[in-house]
Amino acid sequence: MSRGWGLVLFAVAALAFGLLVRGPYYLNIAVFICIHGLVALGLGLLMGGAGQISLGHAGFYGLGAYASAILTTRWGVNPWLAMGLGALATGLVAALVGMPTLRLRGHYLAMGTLGLGAIIQIVFNQADQITEGPSGITAIPYLSIAGLPLSTDHRFFFLVWPLLLGAMLLGGNLLDSRLGRALRALGENEGAAAAAGVDVPRAKLAVFVLSAVFASVAGSLYAHYLTYVSPSPFGFAFSIQLLVMVILGGEKSLWGPLVGAGVLTVLHQVLAGAAHQFPFFDGLETVAYGVILVLFLIFRPQGLAAPLRKPVSTSPPGPFPGAEREPVPQASSPAAEIAALPSDGSEPAAPGVKP
Amino acid sequence: MFTMIRRLTLLTLSLAALALLAGCPAKVTPVTPTPPQGVASGEPIKIGAILSVTGAAGAPLGTPEKNTALMVQDLINQAGGIQNRPVQVIVEDDQSDNTQAATAAKKLIESDKVCAVIGPSLSGTTLAVVDTFEKAEIPLISLAASVKITQPVKKWIFSTAQPDTIAVTRLYSYMKTQGLRKLGVIYDSNAFGKSGLEALQSQASSAGMEIVASESFESKDTDMTTQLTKLKGAQPEAIVCWGTNPGPAIVAKNVKTLQIKVPVFMSHGVSNQKFIELSGPAADGIIFPSGRILVASLLPETDQQKLVLLEYTKFYEEKYRQLPDHFGGHAWDAMRMLQQVMNVSGDEPAAIREGLETKIKDFVGISGIFSLSPTDHNGLTQDAFVMVTVKQGQWALAE
Numbered sequence: 094m095s096r097g098w099g100l101v102l103f104a105v106a107a108l109a110f111g112l113l114v115r116g117p118y119y120l121n122i123a124v125f126i127c128i129h130g131l132v133a134l135g136l137g138l139l140m141g142g143a144g145q146i147s148l149g150h151a152g153f154y155g156l157g158a159y160a161s162a163i164l165t166t167r168w169g170v171n172p173w174l175a176m177g178l179g180a181l182a183t184g185l186v187a188a189l190v191g192m193p194t195l196r197l198r199g200h201y202l203a204m205g206t207l208g209l210g211a212i213i214q215i216v217f218n219q220a221d222q223i224t225e226g227p228s229g230i231t232a233i234p235y236l237s238i239a240g241l242p243l244s245t246d247h248r249f250f251f252l253v254w255p256l257l258l259g260a261m262l263l264g265g266n267l268l269d270s271r272l273g274r275a276l277r278a279l280g281e282n283e284g285a286a287a288a289a290g291v292d293v294p295r296a297k298l299a300v301f302v303l304s305a306v307f308a309s310v311a312g313s314l315y316a317h318y319l320t321y322v323s324p325s326p327f328g329f330a331f332s333i334q335l336l337v338m339v340i341l342g343g344e345k346s347l348w349g350p351l352v353g354a355g356v357l358t359v360l361h362q363v364l365a366g367a368a369h370q371f372p373f374f375d376g377l378e379t380v381a382y383g384v385i386l387v388l389f390l391i392f393r394p395q396g397l398a399a400p401l402r403k404p405v406s407t408s409p410p411g412p413f414p415g416a417e418r419e420p421v422p423q424a425s426s427p428a429a430e431i432a433a434l435p436s437d438g439s440e441p442a443a444p445g446v447k448p
Numbered sequence: 449m450f451t452m453i454r455r456l457t458l459l460t461l462s463l464a465a466l467a468l469l470a471g472c473p474a475k476v477t478p479v480t481p482t483p484p485q486g487v488a489s490g491e492p493i494k495i496g497a498i499l500s501v502t503g504a505a506g507a508p509l510g511t512p513e514k515n516t517a518l519m520v521q522d523l524i525n526q527a528g529g530i531q532n533r534p535v536q537v538i539v540e541d542d543q544s545d546n547t548q549a550a551t552a553a554k555k556l557i558e559s560d561k562v563c564a565v566i567g568p569s570l571s572g573t574t575l576a577v578v579d580t581f582e583k584a585e586i587p588l589i590s591l592a593a594s595v596k597i598t599q600p601v602k603k604w605i606f607s608t609a610q611p612d613t614i615a616v617t618r619l620y621s622y623m624k625t626q627g628l629r630k631l632g633v634i635y636d637s638n639a640f641g642k643s644g645l646e647a648l649q650s651q652a653s654s655a656g657m658e659i660v661a662s663e664s665f666e667s668k669d670t671d672m673t674t675q676l677t678k679l680k681g682a683q684p685e686a687i688v689c690w691g692t693n694p695g696p697a698i699v700a701k702n703v704k705t706l707q708i709k710v711p712v713f714m715s716h717g718v719s720n721q722k723f724i725e726l727s728g729p730a731a732d733g734i735i736f737p738s739g740r741i742l743v744a745s746l747l748p749e750t751d752q753q754k755l756v757l758l759e760y761t762k763f764y765e766e767k768y769r770q771l772p773d774h775f776g777g778h779a780w781d782a783m784r785m786l787q788q789v790m791n792v793s794g795d796e797p798a799a800i801r802e803g804l805e806t807k808i809k810d811f812v813g814i815s816g817i818f819s820l821s822p823t824d825h826n827g828l829t830q831d832a833f834v835m836v837t838v839k840q841g842q843w844a845l846a847e
Binding site for chain 1: 505544545546547548550551554555557558559571572575576578579583594596637638639642643
């Protein structure tokens with residue numbers, strides 16, 4: 094099934110859900126799946142595409158939320174404009190952090206974003222002249238389309254899912270573009286990609302900035318949906334949650350992060366509900382999370398959304414055909430994978446190629 | 449090689465994430481299937497409760513609140529329910545998380561069709577659901593103290609917690625009787641501490657006080673000697689520490705180590721047994737405004753609240769084998785207010801709201817004597833606080 098059909102299916106499903114479901118509770122969960130999905134999608138592009146990890150995406154999410162909150166409540170800026178300005182500012186911040194760290198090989202970006210996330214959280218808490226400190230900003234106005242305020246869960250849902258769809262299209266097209274091919278190449282081997290003429294730092298920076306912008310837009314949506322922001326949702330814990338979403342869904346697939354966001358958000362509600370039935374077992378939900386994560390890491394490290402069997406065709410589906418050539422092959426446990434690596438530390442050969 | 453590093457890093461990070469998840473407190477939301485025991489029969493009246501039963505920030509508040517709400521539910525049902533119908537309290541745990549609080553609110557309103565809700569436990573989680581309740585037109589009695597909750601007045605939002613502003617008013621009027629005028633402030637940089645600082649600053653001039661220095665600490669800090677040394681340098685006549693445990697206990701110890709001789713005042717944030725446990729002998733002599741529940745048995749017989757305080761303490765101790773605190777008291781007040789209003793007005797949300805605004809006058813509760821009105825949805829005055837001190841590891845009235 095091509096990606097296009099997948100997107101059509103998603104659109105149909107979302108439309109049907111929106112038309113059939115009226116109650117705010119289920120719509121509320123669906124809205125959060127879309128908002129989380131948007132952040133996770135950006136993070137997935139970064140992780141699957143550039144092979145980089147960000148531990149500060151909750152910070153970018155927060156920057157968007159606070160930009161919207163501050164601009165609209167203090168200066169009466171139009172919410173849509175505020176969303177755009179927030180995305181612009183977040184993109185700039187990401188570029189500033191990304192420029193030095195992405196020139197280096199390895200996981201310096203993870204370190205940089207870890208620090209950045211912490212700084213952002215501290216600023217939210219401490220700069221109370223602007224952010225109103227830990228008690229947060231209330232009475233954020235709703236977004237509105239042609240004079241119609243998006244004040245109900247129902248209306249808001251019909252904003253977020255098309256936005257998410259657009260972001261997925263954008264992400265998919267990006268991966269098919271020249272930049273996408275460059276990312277694919279550098280994900281395989283940075284040295285080889287550079288030798289082939291890919292501007293490695295620039296390609297990585299581009300996808301990182303885009304990913305931060307996605308997070309920022311999602312943050313703005315959060316602010317205008319809940320009409321209240323405070324620093325606590327934008328901390329390190331949420332960055333980790335996003336990481337889990339991407340890993341659970343599969344970083345190598347465009348759909349992975351969205352699937353991860355959906356599963357984690359729904360699971361959260363289901364397990365909270367199940368805990369009602371087992372009041373004697375306090376840690377049920379935590380234990381279930383733990384078990385699920387461990388099982389995934391052992392048996393399905395490529396995530397939920399990855400194709401079940403490695404395709405034999407020469408052009409495998411999924412946005413990162415190059416990445417499929419990693420030595421994940423028949424053996425699916427990480428141990429087997431590591432064992433399959435050549436012991437001399439050289440790059441593993443592609444399947445079917447004798448070293 | 450790079451690919452392998454990436455995979456290993458991912459794996460390590462995932463394990464770290466797992467460890468983090470496992471380290472989080474349980475997220476459990478026990479609903480209350482307690483069958484009605486009295487003569488009450490018929491369709492139960494459903495009251496929602498959004499409480500921070502888990503989550504680092506809210507669990508110490510949400511747990512006694514949940515216990516109390518369920519206990520009052522049973523007490524009401526044993527006494528025949530409301531208008532001969534049993535009461536059912538449906539507890540939703542917001543895990544001290546704003547987003548989850550909003551979801552819980554929508555679930556209670558939509559799926560459970562509650563007629564009123566008590567909670568959330570925290571100011572942040574409350575502010576995150578205010579909009580939902582205003583739109584759904586369901587009355588909400590918050591158990592959190594931020595002045596932002598009830599000021600400006602919101603049609604459907606009430607609160608039973610004493611706001612910081614009246615704690616400051618009470619503290620200042622006590623300090624004035626002691627002839628203290630110049631103070632150094634040290635505060636926790638969390639919501640509670642900052643809001644306290646704001647109240648201390650804004651009321652200072654009208655109370656004739658002067659803040660000569662102010663220093664902050666982080667909730668997780670383990671040593672405040674630097675800040676206290678700076679405060680000492682400004683030569684205040686008294687030190688005021690505004691925060692919640694464990695910070696103030698560390699301040700109390702550091703004050704003794706640094707041999708600071710001026711009197712030390714604290715906030716109602718330390719009004720629990722934990723503070724004495726944490727600070728040991730250093731707690732002696734510290735004075736703070738507190739709700740009466742802490743010193744219920746020490747109150748004079750003439751105190752209007754004494755009867756209800758002792759009643760609450762007795763029931764709570766019998767049921768849970770521990771002493772109640774003021775957080776649980778907020779839940780008691782909210783439940784009892786709803787009971788009083790619904791006994792007359794029934795379970796129509798609009799009638800309950802109306803009743804809360806007009807019928808709750810001189811309501812003797814745990815946190816004080818409430819008089820709600822269309823312009824005051826909290827209804828407490830500085831008399832909600834008494835000045836409490838510690839003598840040889842025991843609570844005592846300061847005046």
